[in-house]
Amino acid sequence: MVKDKLVFFLAFISTIFLFFPFTWLLSVLLIKGAPVIFKGGLEFLTGIPPLPGDGLGGIGTVLEGSIFMAIIASLISIPISILTALYIVMYEGGLFAKILRFLVDSLVEFPTIIIGISVFIIFVQNLKLGLNGISGAIALSIIMIPYTTIQAIENLRQSKDEYLEVGYSLGLTDSNVIKLILSEGREGVITGILIGIAKIFGETAPLLFTTVTSFNIFLRTLTSPITGVPSLIFNFAFSPYNNWLDVAWGAALILALTVTILFTLARIFTRRKL
Amino acid sequence: MENYVFEIDHLNVWIENKHILKDICNLKIPKNTIFAIMGPSGSGKSTFLKLLNRLSELKKNVKIEGEIKFYGQDIFKIDPIRLRRRVGIVFQQPNPFYHMSIFDNVAYALKANGLIKNKADLINAVTEALIRANLYDEVKDRLNKPASVLSGGQQQRLVIARALALKPEVLLLDEPTSQIDVVGARKIEELLISLKEQITIILVSHNPQQAARISDYVALFYDGRLVEWGQSENIFTYPKNELTEKYVAGRI
Amino acid sequence: MVRLIDLAFQKLELILNEMSEEALKSLDMLAYFKKHHTAKELKEISDKLRKLKEEAGELILEILVRYQPMATDLRFAKSAMEISYDLYRISRYSYDIALALDEANLSLDECIDADVQNNIEKVKSMLNLTIKAMLERNKDLAIEIKNMDQVIDKAYKEYFYKALVYKGGKCSIANLLIMRYLERIADHCAYIADEILFVIKGSK
Numbered sequence: 001m002v003k004d005k006l007v008f009f010l011a012f013i014s015t016i017f018l019f020f021p022f023t024w025l026l027s028v029l030l031i032k033g034a035p036v037i038f039k040g041g042l043e044f045l046t047g048i049p050p051l052p053g054d055g056l057g058g059i060g061t062v063l064e065g066s067i068f069m070a071i072i073a074s075l076i077s078i079p080i081s082i083l084t085a086l087y088i089v090m091y092e093g094g095l096f097a098k099i100l101r102f103l104v105d106s107l108v109e110f111p112t113i114i115i116g117i118s119v120f121i122i123f124v125q126n127l128k129l130g131l132n133g134i135s136g137a138i139a140l141s142i143i144m145i146p147y148t149t150i151q152a153i154e155n156l157r158q159s160k161d162e163y164l165e166v167g168y169s170l171g172l173t174d175s176n177v178i179k180l181i182l183s184e185g186r187e188g189v190i191t192g193i194l195i196g197i198a199k200i201f202g203e204t205a206p207l208l209f210t211t212v213t214s215f216n217i218f219l220r221t222l223t224s225p226i227t228g229v230p231s232l233i234f235n236f237a238f239s240p241y242n243n244w245l246d247v248a249w250g251a252a253l254i255l256a257l258t259v260t261i262l263f264t265l266a267r268i269f270t271r272r273k274l
Numbered sequence: 275m276e277n278y279v280f281e282i283d284h285l286n287v288w289i290e291n292k293h294i295l296k297d298i299c300n301l302k303i304p305k306n307t308i309f310a311i312m313g314p315s316g317s318g319k320s321t322f323l324k325l326l327n328r329l330s331e332l333k334k335n336v337k338i339e340g341e342i343k344f345y346g347q348d349i350f351k352i353d354p355i356r357l358r359r360r361v362g363i364v365f366q367q368p369n370p371f372y373h374m375s376i377f378d379n380v381a382y383a384l385k386a387n388g389l390i391k392n393k394a395d396l397i398n399a400v401t402e403a404l405i406r407a408n409l410y411d412e413v414k415d416r417l418n419k420p421a422s423v424l425s426g427g428q429q430q431r432l433v434i435a436r437a438l439a440l441k442p443e444v445l446l447l448d449e450p451t452s453q454i455d456v457v458g459a460r461k462i463e464e465l466l467i468s469l470k471e472q473i474t475i476i477l478v479s480h481n482p483q484q485a486a487r488i489s490d491y492v493a494l495f496y497d498g499r500l501v502e503w504g505q506s507e508n509i510f511t512y513p514k515n516e517l518t519e520k521y522v523a524g525r526i
Numbered sequence: 527m528v529r530l531i532d533l534a535f536q537k538l539e540l541i542l543n544e545m546s547e548e549a550l551k552s553l554d555m556l557a558y559f560k561k562h563h564t565a566k567e568l569k570e571i572s573d574k575l576r577k578l579k580e581e582a583g584e585l586i587l588e589i590l591v592r593y594q595p596m597a598t599d600l601r602f603a604k605s606a607m608e609i610s611y612d613l614y615r616i617s618r619y620s621y622d623i624a625l626a627l628d629e630a631n632l633s634l635d636e637c638i639d640a641d642v643q644n645n646i647e648k649v650k651s652m653l654n655l656t657i658k659a660m661l662e663r664n665k666d667l668a669i670e671i672k673n674m675d676q677v678i679d680k681a682y683k684e685y686f687y688k689a690l691v692y693k694g695g696k697c698s699i700a701n702l703l704i705m706r707y708l709e710r711i712a713d714h715c716a717y718i719a720d721e722i723l724f725v726i727k728g729s730k
Contacts, residue, residue, distance in 0.1 A: 093334065165329055166369055170383035171359035171440060180386075184373055483594045510596045512728030522596040524529055 026256075033253030036246045044250055049215040049232060052241040059232060059251045061218050065133055065211070066228035068219055070197055072137035077144040078193055084145075085152035085189075086178065089160050101153075108146035115142050116206035124210060131212045132223045139206035144196040151192025152185075159185030191269040198262035202255055204230035229255050278302045279444055279474045280326060285340035287321060289333055294318045295325075296498040298340070303491070308466060308475045310489035310506070312482055314526065317495040319478045323446050326476065327361035328354040359387070362437030363446040367453055368429035370421035370436070377417040379432055380404060380439050389440075399439055406472075407435035408465045427458020431465065438469075445469065447477045451484065463488050482522045486510045494518050531593040534585065538606055541582045545613040546657040548575055552620035553650050553711070556634070565624040572621040575614040582610040601728060605721035609660065612714040612721075616653065619707040619714075626703045630696055634704075637697030641685055642704050648678060649708045649715075656715045665726050668719040675716035682709035 037044050040056045047058025084100060091097040119139040123129045129138075159181045167177035182189075211227035213235060219226055229251050236248035280303040287295040295318045303309045313319045324330040325342065328349060342349045349357060370379050380400040384390045390399055400417075404410035409431040416423065421432055430450060437445060447466070451459035466475050466488055479485045485492050486506060493503035494517070502515040513519045520526045552571045555564055586603050589595060595603050627634060652674050659667035682705050689702045 162369055163371075165324075165332065165363075165365070168332060168354075169327065169329055169358055169363040170386075170436070171355050172383065172386055173355060176386045180371075184371060186373075482596060486594075486596065511600055513597050519597045523599050524531075 029249070029253050029256055032249040036250035037253060040250060045254070048218075049236075049247060050243050052239070052244060054243060056243060056246060056250075059229060059247065059254065062215055062227060062229045062232040062251070063254070064219055065136075065226035066201060066230075068133050068226070069137040069140055069228055070201055072134065073140040073144055073200055074193065074197060076137065076141040077148055077196060080141075081145050081148035081152055081192070081196075082182070082189060085149050085156050086182070088149075088153055089156045089181075090178070092157070104146045104149045104153075107142070108150060110146075111205075112143055112203055113205040113209075115139055116209035119206065120209040130223060131210060131225055133211070133219065133226045134223060135210040136207050136226075136228065139210045140200040140203060143203055143206065144200045147199055148189075148192040148196040151195060152189045155185040155188025155192070156181060158188070187269050191266045194262050194266035194269065198259045198266070201262065202230055202259055204234050207231040208234070277305055279305050279345065280476075281341070281343040281346075283341045285325075285342065286338070287318075287325065287330070288335075288337040289321070289330075290335045294321050294498055298322070298500045301493065301500055301503055303474065303476060305474050306470055306472075307490040308470050308477060308488050310485035310492040311476065311478045311495060312480065312485050312492060312521065313495035314480065314521075316497075318498040319495045320448055322495065323448055323476065323478050324363070326444070326446055327358045327363055329358070329363065359440045360442055361444040361446060362440060362442035363448070364430070364433050364437055364450050366449040368426055368433055370424075370429050370432050372420065372422050374421060375418045376413050376421055376424070376432060379421050380435050383436065383440055387440075403435040403439040406438050406469065407431045408461065408468070409435055425458065427454045427461060430454055430458065430462060434462075434465065442473060444474045444476065447475065449478055449480065452480070459484075482510070482524075486522075494521055496521070531589065531595055531599055534589045534593065535599075535602065538582060538585050538589070538603075541578055541585065542606060542609060542613070542660070545575055545578050545582070545610060546660070548578075549613045549616045549620075550650075550653055550657065552617040553646075553653055556620055556623055557646050557650060565621065565628045568617070568621040568624045572614070572617045575617045579610040579614040583607060598725065601725045605725050608721050609718050612718045615714050616711050619711050623704050623707045626707075627700055630700055632696060632700050637700055638704075639701055641681070642701050642708075645678065645681055645705060645708050648674070648681075649711050652678070652712055652715050656718050659722050660718060663722060663726055665723060668722040668726075671719040672716050675712045675719075678709055678712035682706065 036056065040047070040058060044056065044058045045063060046060040048061055049059060050057035084104065088097045088101050088104075116139050119135060119142065123138055124131060124135050129135045163180055163184050164177060167180045172180065207228050207230060211231060212225040213227065213231065214225065215227065215232050215235070217224060217226055233248050233251050233255070236244040236251070239245065239248075280301075282298050282301040282303075285295055285298040285301075286293070311319045311322065321330055325338070326344075326349070330336055331338075331354070338350075344352065344357065344361070371382060374382060377400055380403050381396055384396060384399055390396045401410060404413065409428060412428060413419075413424070413432075421429060424432060430453075434445070434450075451462050454462065463484065466477065469475060470490075477485070477489065489506045491503065492506045492509045494501040494509070494515075496517055501521075502509065502513060502518045504514075509518060510522055513522060517526075548571050552568055555568060555571075586607050589603050593599070652671060655667055655674075656671055658664070659671060685705045686702065689698055692698060694701075
């Protein structure tokens with residue numbers, strides 16, 4: 001009885017400890033960020049960041065940049081992740097599959113700042129891609145690929161265990177069996193993609209090396225010098241200007257909300273899986 | 275020769291250097307019967323079953339020696355894809371395609387294999403398969419609902435319908451009722467009896483009572499060996515082999 | 527480990543053992559209590575065996591329902607049904623013998639001749655052997671019993687033809703009847719032997 005109470009007490013304490021930073025974070029963000037967004041209204045989402053000491057403006061340019069980079073990074077990552085996962089799952093036990101799996105596992109814990117530097121040296125400098133959305137997206141996709149791949153491996157493996165024999169037993173050809181496995185495992189794969197996007201949406205370090213630090217340019221061509229929301233927050237938050245600090249808080253709240261929504265979507269997809 | 279669907283002789287199978295099936299000799303599976311394969315777990319009965327439509331070859335490091343004839347033809351000389359369309363299989367765990375509707379579950383193989391392209395023909399084929407699987411009346415009003423709305427027993431009959439859609443000549447079943455409740459299991463047993471007029475059924479079961487209820491012939495596998503096979507009424511009342519006696523009487 | 531069905535079979539064997547003892551007793555009574563043939567007592571034994579036979583039948587049905595026996599178990603369940611009937615019939619024939627003598631107002635030692643006396647002893651030892659074979663599931667004994675049955679059959683036939691020509695009045699009729707009933711008892715012993723062989727080998 002005493003033990004039960006003790007366990008309950010410890011659980012309660014640890015819940016508080018976990019809950020406290022989360023609620024504290026959220027309330028600070030809401031208190032500081034929400035008034036900014038309400039004040040700025042829709043323009044906060046579409047406008048250009050202000051000059052120092054000027055009005056509030058908006059984060060339209062960097063939001064557009066973040067979305068653009070997320071799309072490009074997804075376009076690069078999704079096919080690579082799915083194909084890699086498929087290869088690892090279908091040739092499980094093979095040497096090359098083992099090497100791939102090892103690479104994916106290592107990459108997932110790789111410091112993102114090093115990925116940023118590498119992309120800067122290879123793509124920005126050597127390949128003369130320049131500081132722009134494409135370079136940013138390349139760096140982000142390298143971060144995203146291992147996340148989505150690992151998630152895809154788990155789900156495709158389950159789907160393979162369940163449907164490989166079924167597929168062949170129905171007289172399907174190899175390619176149709178693979179289609180079947182992909183189709184029955186797709187929800188988990190989508191979950192992985194959403195988590196991957198959420199992950200790269202908040203990444204700052206790689207953007208510092210691959211994109212510009214000017215925030216007032218909208219996308220005109222694919223290589224327009226743009227950047228994303230995190231790098232705006234990074235720069236504005238350390239500025240002495242009150243209006244820039246306000247913008248940073250508003251942008252931080254928007255970023256937090258976006259990531260939370262993406263995670264929630266991912267959860268919904270996971271739950272739908274039977 | 276016409277009367278036997280499968281004839282197996284001197285069959286040895288190794289999986290990853292483990293001798294799984296040991297010299298299965300002179301086993302013949304008569305046409306239009308229910309042939310039950312009994313044996314404790316690990317006796318090689320599932321491996322044997324999956325050999326008959328060459329599914330076991332999907333595993334790595336499988337070595338097969340000996341002879342399996344399908345209507346007199348060496349199965350290892352038949353295109354596995356064609357063989358599998360003629361020899362369907364149903365597994366222990368009901369595994370319909372949960373993302374697809376009831377209709378699509380049955381239609382899937384026909385569409386994916388490009389066997390039927392016309393919509394009306396497809397509807398006819400699906401309806402026929404569902405009727406043959408004794409499921410049509412229970413699902414006819416909700417063909418577009420996902421397969422997950424069905425009970426375990428219904429899902430298993432859906433899986434049988436999915437296999438029947440290809441009009442196979444043989445249906446292999448690997449403990450098809452072990453995950454199903456009593457009523458659902460009874461319906462599947464009745465279904466199998468009704469199906470044997472048209473096709474040959476080979477059933478793996480570790481329930482001797484079930485095998486005794488529905489099978490015409492029965493074989494006992496033990497430790498990778500074929501202990502005995504013959505007509506069910508003989509095996510269950512007067513087994514010749516002591517091991518069979520022990521197994522069916524529950525002394526093992 | 528003891529199987530559940532074995533516990534039920536133990537119960538069934540207890541019933542069969544009791545029936546065997548009673549059947550044997552009924553024959554004994556004929557042999558030893560010749561002077562005052564005891565039709566009443568024999569009727570009681572016969573009635574008791576009939577009840578035990580019903581009891582065995584119910585137990586066997588229960589075994590079939592509960593355990594769905596197979597192979598030897600199935601054969602034993604089926605045979606136990608037959609054997610219980612055979613044992614009941616044996617006691618019933620003993621009673622019939624006593625009844626026949628009673629009706630004719632005869633006692634056994636008044637008329638019994640050597641052939642009949644001899645046959646009573648033979649049938650008694652045959653039943654003894656039968657019960658032994660049953661307990662031991664002994665194939666050789668069962669075959670021996672079947673051979674003994676043929677001897678008894680032959681003896682009865684010879685006695686029958688002898689009786690046809692010999693006019694001996696009441697006693698000869700009684701003796702013939704007794705011989706007839708003994709022949710039937712021997713038959714039932716042989717049936718039991720058949721069942722024993724069926725349990726052991728799966729064929730008769």
